[in-house]
Amino acid sequence: MAELREIRDFLDRELRIGDIPDYSGAVNGLQLENGGAVRKVMAAVDASLPVVLEAVESGADLLLVHHGLFWQGAQPIVGGHWRKLKAAIEGGLAVYSAHLPLDVHPQWGNNCLLAEAIGFKPDGTFLEWKGLPVGLTGGMEIRRDELAERLERAVGGAVHVCPGGPERVLKVGLCTGGAGSQVAEAAMAGVDAFITGEGPHWSYPLAEEMGINVFYAGHYATETFGVRKLAEVLGAGFGIEAGFIDHPTGL
Amino acid sequence: MAELREIRDFLDRELRIGDIPDYSGAVNGLQLENGGAVRKVMAAVDASLPVVLEAVESGADLLLVHHGLFWQGAQPIVGGHWRKLKAAIEGGLAVYSAHLPLDVHPQWGNNCLLAEAIGFKPDGTFLEWKGLPVGLTGGMEIRRDELAERLERAVGGAVHVCPGGPERVLKVGLCTGGAGSQVAEAAMAGVDAFITGEGPHWSYPLAEEMGINVFYAGHYATETFGVRKLAEVLGAGFGIEAGFIDHPTGL
């Protein structure tokens, strides 16, 4: 058994919660407390209603997520939102969320873990947001098709490709999640294969015009790496049970 | 016993929740639901921690407030905020909040009830906010001292007066709550006695310069009227127990 306070302090420090900027809806850190003790931690990509119900059902005291409870801002606690908070509060489930701090973490981040899974060794960064580079870049000579296959193996599913650039890739840029709308910035950075999770329709014709390949590998699918790893780290470090709740959105 | 849904529909309609504009933090309407049944309703000015605890203790199913749960925007559910939501959710307490819709209601509003309490018969409005006039005006010939005394009797406490205008008042403007910073707008409207709850320090020297009397009668003290009345209305209309939790701030 561990103290929630100790786990929170550990995560806040390791993930540099106080230093890394983020969208206001992210509300990184402890989002919901419980009585104080943690025996079992579950990780998930989203703090969605089905995920919270499953976490409570599983007997977890702490849910670790990439996308937390507050993206909609202040909202009435009614309907599904009420059922979710009620289940968590009555079930003694705390929620800890880490968004950009988990994307960019040098060992446990979504970016570095996906890069590792496809054999990509980045040596630089790109896509700055409020002074924080949220993507990784590096030289990687590989055929476009081969890169798509590696990605499909890594995320365990289909990857949508916009073949706007050369068949022979020389420089890769990678940013998990929903970075597709930054395709122009990626092209300006000299990247010819831009790997991300999702992007809007308009990013596709823009990529064709900028002459860059884009790999849409799934927002959910590219972001399971970080929370899964973090749960393992907590399990081992604090001697508690740890697991992962898989609830894909297909997006 | 009444259905929460019926009470909500009644209040939404009578208070014109969907039509009346408000600050984004107000989140008028049902803010927190419960299982569905309401046997006892309690009213209060603020949905503060002590008030929620007392409401749950009293066995209420519904708390009716003027200032709801969300003025701080989306915030982590930890500490006192967690204790408050936990108490309400586990105690089956729903929360319904009405801010400007309750200030300006023609029968149950804070403005009209305070006006009645001091024998002031308004015949116009002033202080527009997003097209909604949030204050009442009218002719009233009265000595400044006499008006202060009537106000003290009505709110049951001390009233702070800035004697910036004439001793003999001819036109009164009234806006409960925190309208003191609109003293210039009040003076422009021809008012020589401006009654409100609270105002910042700078409203005092400005009132002296504009030549207008200001009566700071307390933000809390001027806003107990509406919720108290509304609880009575619900008690009588739905045949349920109704009461008022008095938790003054002195501000």
Add this chain to the structure above:
Amino acid sequence: MAELREIRDFLDRELRIGDIPDYSGAVNGLQLENGGAVRKVMAAVDASLPVVLEAVESGADLLLVHHGLFWQGAQPIVGGHWRKLKAAIEGGLAVYSAHLPLDVHPQWGNNCLLAEAIGFKPDGTFLEWKGLPVGLTGGMEIRRDELAERLERAVGGAVHVCPGGPERVLKVGLCTGGAGSQVAEAAMAGVDAFITGEGPHWSYPLAEEMGINVFYAGHYATETFGVRKLAEVLGAGFGIEAGFIDHPTGL
């Protein structure tokens, strides 16, 4: 042969280009002129580089699109952007774009044509944007699976479903293109099956929490209807050759 000026005047009037609000990047109306004569019109969803090249190759004088040339704002005319403008200008290809005016047109709009293709008879509107309702609603009793199948037949491809609502649908809301992020607004409008083109990852867990089904039928796929129809109308009305360039993005 027709005059470009006449076609422009016809489209401006019929599509109410001057009256219907839109995003600043849309720049509805004639976006690029040519010498003045139009013998052949081609329609497409996007004014992308491959589409423009194909239009010029086909001998068209006018390209009619839903997504025009200016979504990136003012930008240097270099690289692919230069090749595109060069090809169009040297090839005498004019470009006319209609975004929201074409989504909402009562006979030729993407919304009404997709509704017709799935046997949905709307009787109301929803999703206001600057006072313009950009979606259609209506009662339609149908099983969720059946609705998905009809959609797949209509758009000729796979449709991704978030089964966040009831299996038996009673009220449908439809908005072609990228309206997925308005899932909460759709739920507030009482819709239990929300049909759109694309939506961000976060719209999926939000739909689960709001208890609403979402059908992501493809941004491109749901927006071929309007331009295709408009080309037919121009062909028939002005006695010119008309066609459609299919260049799907898969998004």
Add this chain to the structure above:
Amino acid sequence: MAELREIRDFLDRELRIGDIPDYSGAVNGLQLENGGAVRKVMAAVDASLPVVLEAVESGADLLLVHHGLFWQGAQPIVGGHWRKLKAAIEGGLAVYSAHLPLDVHPQWGNNCLLAEAIGFKPDGTFLEWKGLPVGLTGGMEIRRDELAERLERAVGGAVHVCPGGPERVLKVGLCTGGAGSQVAEAAMAGVDAFITGEGPHWSYPLAEEMGINVFYAGHYATETFGVRKLAEVLGAGFGIEAGFIDHPTGL
């Protein structure tokens, strides 16, 4: 007799008028000039109509204030505002104003002088505004009641207390004037007794929820220290007559 120019240069330099940020309405520095000579300086909290009239009556050539002439922005020079400027200009009264520069001055500031008056020895700062910390913090073990009494002696009047925190105070935060709306920021800084001048009604329930004591000691009352001291400094340094005009607002 001193030169106004010399006094202005001295104050601008000592108070770092050019470096310290402030609200646009503050307009720190010389706000109104006179013929050039200064024989007598009077200090006051506000450059209000009664204060200016009294200053002119007293034969002063310079009025030194914390709250200057321009908080309302550009405004017609009519009514009380005209009478004030007319009296000052015809009476040869210059006005010099220092707002935040005087709050935070390390020897003559409102903050440090009030701290000294209650026996509080700060060793840190808090409440940053545009990079400038506008409050002082420090450890101070004291009973809440005892602290309130010391404050009442220091400001010479009643102090309103919100007992939201522990009875035994360990860490004090102090910011004169109207900082009550920063109660959450104070609590985040680990302060359990927050001393300020005034705060809005909503700061009280928020303090109860955050578990922090708040001492509302009066905006006017906490800000007489700085200008009073500054007048003494000028009197001694420039060999001119110096005094203080007390015109409390009770807020």
Add this chain to the structure above:
Amino acid sequence: MAELREIRDFLDRELRIGDIPDYSGAVNGLQLENGGAVRKVMAAVDASLPVVLEAVESGADLLLVHHGLFWQGAQPIVGGHWRKLKAAIEGGLAVYSAHLPLDVHPQWGNNCLLAEAIGFKPDGTFLEWKGLPVGLTGGMEIRRDELAERLERAVGGAVHVCPGGPERVLKVGLCTGGAGSQVAEAAMAGVDAFITGEGPHWSYPLAEEMGINVFYAGHYATETFGVRKLAEVLGAGFGIEAGFIDHPTGL
């Protein structure tokens, strides 16, 4: 002798000061009051330092201007600004300013009076600002050179012409003052001769590209008409002495 209050009420009503929108710096209406009596009114384009000094010297009690005292927002009353206010206040000079209300007035406006002076009979309006059309349009068949000559006679000085449009003018648009930056809007309105006071350098090449003639007749020179007329109206209507102070800027 007239009462300042009566003149103010007359002007406020006739010029619709309360209804017509304007830039915040305009501060239309009475900007500076005096003791109350008006024996002599002087008009001028700008309430500049030389103009105010001359008005006081001339024994005027009221200065009527198009550009008032507050375009710089709230500013310290030092140097030339102090000398100006001091002269006016000590000289008992009131200042009344009317900006857009005087440009657009149907009998006394700068627009209609300049139109009359060049024999142009407008039948429409253009250039909307916050819902107020600030320019006049109408058909007028005239050679460009002839129009320039008429303008030079009307304003009594040189007129700079950008010959971007046809030599034979068919439709004129007129807006006194500094409307040159609206040259594109003028062209969109079908105007081929755009008459205004001044415009930035970039309006010239833009006019060449849009194919429109622009006549830069001087900001000052096109705006003497309204105030001059208004002084006459006051002189006749209130039986007081009236005059005009000419202080051209050459811009």
Add this chain to the structure above:
Amino acid sequence: MAELREIRDFLDRELRIGDIPDYSGAVNGLQLENGGAVRKVMAAVDASLPVVLEAVESGADLLLVHHGLFWQGAQPIVGGHWRKLKAAIEGGLAVYSAHLPLDVHPQWGNNCLLAEAIGFKPDGTFLEWKGLPVGLTGGMEIRRDELAERLERAVGGAVHVCPGGPERVLKVGLCTGGAGSQVAEAAMAGVDAFITGEGPHWSYPLAEEMGINVFYAGHYATETFGVRKLAEVLGAGFGIEAGFIDHPTGL
């Protein structure tokens, strides 16, 4: 013959295009590409329609300007705008634009070249914009009339003077182009002769009040120096033909 790419790289580096901030409409750098080869470069102040036509006519491959193609933001390519782009693209004319980077360049900048032309030796800077000082200052004892004459010789035309300051100038501030609206900032910097290109009407009375002389030497006229010089530099450095297209606006 030179490569466009090499010229672009040279200019980007020498003018510090990537580092110097500018207005969004400036779009500094290569604005329109051509096939790749450059045999002849022409310079001009504005990329206006007549200038582009003349550049194409002259057989130039590259047009170097101070004011580029995109000040109006994204706009339909119709009318004069279409003719201009069509002529340039079909004529193989590239366009390179440098705005603030060319104003402030230490050897080739408009500021330093105009200073040199009038015998003014600046030793400081003023008028910061986003941290970039865009004007030059320095001591220069000279009669106002003499300075006006030197300016007229330098720009080859009339200079309009506002004699708001002393006849004997001691400190000069110079900023080419349209800096007239910064007259107050210039006065605050201690300048008594402010040399710029153009300024709005209101800058004149403001200069009178601030007690500063202003020399309006023409926006166009003060900005021919930089592009003219740059063309020479390219001609010599890349061994290509170089010239200047003079198309004054008189503004």
